[in-house]
Structure formats: C-alpha cells, structure tokens
Amino acid sequence: MHPPKYSIVIPVYNRPQEVDELLESLTHQTVKNFEVLIIEDGSSTRCEEVVDRYRDTLTIQYHFKPNTGPGPTRNFGYAHARGSYLVVFDSDCIIPPTYFEAVDKSLDENQWDAWGGPDRAHQNFTLVQRAMGYTMASVLTTGGIRGGKKHVGWFQPRSFNMGISRKVYEATQGFKFDRFAEDIEFSIRMKKAGFKVGLIQEAFVYHKRRTNFSQFYNQVFNFGRGRALVGKVHPEEIKITHWFPSFFVIGTCLLLLLPFIDITLFAIGFGGWLFYLAAIFLHSLFENKNLVVALLSVPSALLQLSGYGMGFLKERFAGK
Structure with missing residues (x-):
C-alpha cells in the first residue's frame, strides 16, 4: 500500500462535536490522497466514538496521549504520519471540498516547502463568530495580512x-513551543533555514474561533503573550506593529485620566477614539454586508486589542 501524499494532523482537547464537523467536511474532498491523524491531547471528553464513525470513509488514525499542549501534540502526529506533506488544522475548522485540489495546483506551480492558507467565515457561523473573524483578519486591528489578501514578502503560516x-519536518523537528505562538516561532525557524514558504489563497478553511466574547478575550490574551514569548527567542521579529495593541491599551487608560488634566485634550483624544471605532464599524459593514455583524465588530475589536495588548505587556514585562 502506497503512503498518502498528505497526512492531516489534528490535535484535539475536549471537542468531539468540532471533530465530527471537521471529519465530515474531509469526506467531501475532491482530492482524496490523504490520511487523517486525530491526536487526543489528554481530553476528559474523548472523540474516539466520533472517529470510529468515519473509519469506512476516511483513512484515519486515533491516538490518545497525556496533555502537553498543541505544539508537542502536533509533533506526536508528525512522528506517526506517513505522508510526504504534513498538514495541520485546528479542530474548530471546516475544510471546503477543493482544499487539496488548490494545494496540489500551487505545489506544482511553486514547489513550496511549506504553506499557509486563509480563514473565512462559514454561512452557518453565528453573528458573534463572524464579527470575531472579521476583527482577526482586519487591517484596522491586528489582522493585517492573515492570508486574506495578496501577500508581499515573507508569509508566516498559522497552525x-x-x-x-x-x-x-526532518530539518526542524517541528514545533518547539508547547503553546502560545508556537506556529509563529516555527515559521520563523523555517525562514531562517531557507525554506520556500508561501501563501495559497485558494486553500482556505472555515475557522470558527471561539463561541463567545469571554472565550475570545482569553484567546487573544494568549496571542499577545505568545508574541512576547517569540520576541524573547527571536528579538528581531518584534516590530512596532506588534506594539500597537499595547499602545491602544495605554492610550485608552491615559484618555480616562485626561478629563482631570485637560478637557480640551480629552475631547480631541475621545474624538479620535470614536473615529477609529466608527471606521471599524463601517469597514465591517462593507466587508460583511450585515448591520449586526458590523455592530458586534466594535466590541470584538476592543476585546481583541485590549486582550492582545494586555497579554503582550504581561509577558514582556512581568512574565517569567
């Protein structure tokens, strides 16, 4: 039996329903030369029964291991994979049918050593999920080029x-961080090793992210921590743009003090703050064509910026 071209590694922690949706989407791929490895990372609610339902339609492995975090769990999957290419998805992704068709085409044209793709909002996502997806990709927040537009220069795939x-994999031995920006750190090492890494725009996934704003804040707080951790290992990779959420947090705190110092300066600063939030609302309305999503994008952006900024500052100055 010939090994598959692609090995799909999916780390899972207490998310059987998400795994069901992801595996269902993989049964509809137009290119089927792949295997799936579900790596259960010490879950208390396992998804083995879900996996068993797909054994007749997918080439699939299931492994259970003690909890170590997503980085080592993906490495565990890499070590058990048979494919020429090792693909990782988050368990909260849904994969469109032409994903591997797009990857095949781009590999033939560009001979990538590694690649990343965009994320999009699925029609079944909640309005809150769509708002969070917008702010995660928007040029007005910390999104920038998360794969949504033509990328110029170096692209960092996300896990x-x-x-x-x-x-x-053989040259890098995979992920080095347990969690928090482990994909960014891995991408940096791929760059330093001279590998050809690119963005495949057509190889997008539907990424649910979190289901409510509280979970979203915790997620972006850890993103901020992770970026600071990357900076401790690769100092040259911290740019002024990575400080923007922290500047936003500090600026907002200072704005709250201005009424007691200079009411004119407060009026100017508050006007600028409102103008920025209005720009987010209008841009989201243009992108999503949905008034509720646009309204929800404003608190989503505030949570994203404050969470990321606070996490970055905590790890940068108070983290051990």
Whole structure:
C-alpha cells in the first residue's frame, strides 16, 4: 500500500462535536490522497466514538496521549504520519471540498516547502463568530495580512491551516513551543533555514474561533503573550506593529485620566477614539454586508486589542 501524499494532523482537547464537523467536511474532498491523524491531547471528553464513525470513509488514525499542549501534540502526529506533506488544522475548522485540489495546483506551480492558507467565515457561523473573524483578519486591528489578501514578502503560516514537507519536518523537528505562538516561532525557524514558504489563497478553511466574547478575550490574551514569548527567542521579529495593541491599551487608560488634566485634550483624544471605532464599524459593514455583524465588530475589536495588548505587556514585562 502506497503512503498518502498528505497526512492531516489534528490535535484535539475536549471537542468531539468540532471533530465530527471537521471529519465530515474531509469526506467531501475532491482530492482524496490523504490520511487523517486525530491526536487526543489528554481530553476528559474523548472523540474516539466520533472517529470510529468515519473509519469506512476516511483513512484515519486515533491516538490518545497525556496533555502537553498543541505544539508537542502536533509533533506526536508528525512522528506517526506517513505522508510526504504534513498538514495541520485546528479542530474548530471546516475544510471546503477543493482544499487539496488548490494545494496540489500551487505545489506544482511553486514547489513550496511549506504553506499557509486563509480563514473565512462559514454561512452557518453565528453573528458573534463572524464579527470575531472579521476583527482577526482586519487591517484596522491586528489582522493585517492573515492570508486574506495578496501577500508581499515573507508569509508566516498559522497552525489553524498550514502544511510542511517532510523535508521541513526532518530539518526542524517541528514545533518547539508547547503553546502560545508556537506556529509563529516555527515559521520563523523555517525562514531562517531557507525554506520556500508561501501563501495559497485558494486553500482556505472555515475557522470558527471561539463561541463567545469571554472565550475570545482569553484567546487573544494568549496571542499577545505568545508574541512576547517569540520576541524573547527571536528579538528581531518584534516590530512596532506588534506594539500597537499595547499602545491602544495605554492610550485608552491615559484618555480616562485626561478629563482631570485637560478637557480640551480629552475631547480631541475621545474624538479620535470614536473615529477609529466608527471606521471599524463601517469597514465591517462593507466587508460583511450585515448591520449586526458590523455592530458586534466594535466590541470584538476592543476585546481583541485590549486582550492582545494586555497579554503582550504581561509577558514582556512581568512574565517569567
């Protein structure tokens, strides 16, 4: 039996319903030369029964291991994979039918050593999920080029949707961080090793992210922590743009003090703050064509910026 071209590694922690939706989406791929490895990372609510329902339609492995975090769990999957290319998705992704068709085409044209793809909002996502998805990708927040537009220069794949060749895995040994920006750190090492890494725009996934604003804040707080951790290992990778959420947090705190210092300066600062939030609302309305999503994008952006900024500052100055 010939090994598959692609090995899909999916770390899972207490998310059987998400795994069911992801595996269902994989049964509809137009290119089927892949295997799936579900790596249960010490879950108390396992998804083995879900996996068993797909054994007749997918080439699938199920492994259970003690909890170590997503980085080591993906490495565990890499070690058990048979494919020439190792692909990782987050468990809260849904994969469109032409994903591997798009990857095949781009690999033939570009000979990538590794790649990443965009995320999009699915029609079944909640309005809150759509708002969070917008702010995570928007140029007005911390999104920038998360795969949504033509990328110029170096692209850093993210672990919700990334693939590497076996050559890359053998040279790098995969992820080094347990969690928090482990994908960014991995991408930086791929760059330093001279591998050809690119964005495949057509290889997008539907990424649910979190289901409510409280979970979203915790997620972006950890993103901020992770970026600061990357900076401790790769100092040259911290740019002024990575400080923007922290500047936003500090500026907002200072704005609250201005009424007691200078009411004119407060009026100017508050006007600028409102103008920025209005720009987010209008841009989201243009992008999503939905008034409720646009309204929800404002608190989503505030949570994203404050969470990321606070996490970055905590890890940068108070983290051990």
